[in-house]
Amino acid sequence: MVVPLLHLVATAAMVGLIWFVQVVHYPLFRAVGGDWFVAYEADHQRRTGFVVGPLMAAEGLCALWLVVDPPSGVGRPLPLVALGVLGVVHTSTVFLQVPLHGRLAVVTDPAERRRHIDRLVGSNWVRTVGWSARGVLAAALVVRV
Numbered sequence: 637m638v639v640p641l642l643h644l645v646a647t648a649a650m651v652g653l654i655w656f657v658q659v660v661h662y663p664l665f666r667a668v669g670g671d672w673f674v675a676y677e678a679d680h681q682r683r684t685g686f687v688v689g690p691l692m693a694a695e696g697l698c699a700l701w702l703v704v705d706p707p708s709g710v711g712r713p714l715p716l717v718a719l720g721v722l723g724v725v726h727t728s729t730v731f732l733q734v735p736l737h738g739r740l741a742v743v744t745d746p747a748e749r750r751r752h753i754d755r756l757v758g759s760n761w762v763r764t765v766g767w768s769a770r771g772v773l774a775a776a777l778v779v780r781v
Contacts, residue, residue: 639707640698640710643698643701643702646698647774649691651768651771653687654763655764658760665740674742674743677740678741699722707781709781722766722770725763728762728766732759
């Protein structure tokens with residue numbers, strides 16, 4: 637029961653965090669202007685890693701563990717679906733959000749910066765919906781144990 641609970645805690649933390657990022661944090665990027673933005677973005681990336689890194693690692697390891705050794709009464713399909721959704725979330729992170737943050741770290745033109753921020757906010761819905769679905773799946777998994 638430890639791994640499913642740890643999985644639920646890590647996933648629930650990411651669900652809360654991604655909703656905060658989607659609704660509050662990323663939209664506020666638009667309010668950071670001028671010469672401050674490049675430094676702000678670099679600091680954002682550095683600080684965010686300290687928060688999301690351990691949570692994502694715990695979530696990922698637990699998700700893999702649950703596929704390899706699902707708890708009795710759960711079976712493998714639910715953990716596989718949850719792992720697949722995590723794959724979509726991580727694919728979005730690697731191929732959409734990380735490159736956009738990379739561009740934002742060097743863009744000085746306000747109009748171009750605004751376009752990248754708009755893309756960041758829009759593309760982040762993939763992660764927001766994905767992690768929300770994972771929260772439901774992680775809770776369902778715990779209920780079945």
